[in-house]
Amino acid sequence: MPEPHRSLSDPRELNALAHPVRMAIVEILSIDGPLTASELAERLDETPANCSWHLRKLAQHGFVVEAEGGKGRQRPWQVPGLGFRWDEEHAAASLEERRAAQALSEVVMSRAIDRLRESQQRAPEESEQWRAARSNVEMVAWLTADELKEMNDAINTVLDRHVQRLTDPAQRPAGARLCEFVSWGVPVYFPGVEPA
Template sequence: MSDEVPQRAIRITDPRALRAYAHPLRMRLIGLLRGEGPMTATQAAARLDDNVPNCSFHLRQLAKYGFAERVPGADGRERPWRATTQYTSWDDDSDDPVMKAAADQLNGVMLALYLQRAQDYLAIRADEPVQWRVAAGFGDALLHVTAAELREVTEQIDALLARYDERIADPAKRPAGSRPVMVVQMALPRGPVPAERPADENRP
């Protein structure tokens, strides 16, 4: 792996790794490393208003499952940590009940973190410049799509967001006036799963 630019994504297929990742502080630590670059446990503790031994322990646990690593060749008594990838994904197509339970646990932790960040933003939104209040915020859209079409929609969104990946690792590529923005993606099916029609009924 490059010393400067991490891989784009890691895909988790082990439920033990999913459960290890599904911890609020660990997910905040990874988000911090991905968003602000390598830092020591002491620096991370100060940023997250936590204590150093706690952050150090959870960084080691993240390293155990491949989410974080020590910066190679770093000098000093406390070597910085860095994220091994910019994104994490996992199998949601498994019928293994252990894997499904681990994924649900992780999704629950993520939802709680997203909700907290949204509430934090609302608390300061009134003080934001008008151009940022107009550009940011919440919204939703109702689609009538098949599972395949929904997968296509999310892939198109992922491809659009990937255009800005290089700005994460290279601050020189960030335009003047830019700031970190979290884009939260949710696709939430409503109602029962429709019954499949016979093949001849699907013909135009």
């Protein structure tokens, strides 16, 4: 996977990003920016004033910056780079850092699950080709730590295959649509099943 734009560990930064509207702003600007607060408000069903307030909060932590070509209310915003990394399980992290990282992870995953639900609801409206292309997979397996890492690395390699298309529209083939993959490979805990 390409290196993320930024590694987050400061609880203030993590908490600033762990808000559904702010995360939505960062996501939209990452995919289709630069945009003004008014344009973001229209897409997010929020008020321009609310989007402006959240943009200022994001800007305080460097998550968004002003783009060229506007003034006042017509000022466009953009992200300075793509991707974040944070670690909610880092042993040396303070309790405050771990809680803030966990809150951010929960916002990110909740938004991804909401998009999955919407996609499932809208599937009947899709063409047969797009319905046949979609997939939901869930599985459990007995793995060693080395095997789990190997599988996660292999999945990340596959997911990285088309990452450049996000920022370079010239690489997108005709008919390409924005698609989302969410993956996690973690030890799980079933009632009554011993971990080892």
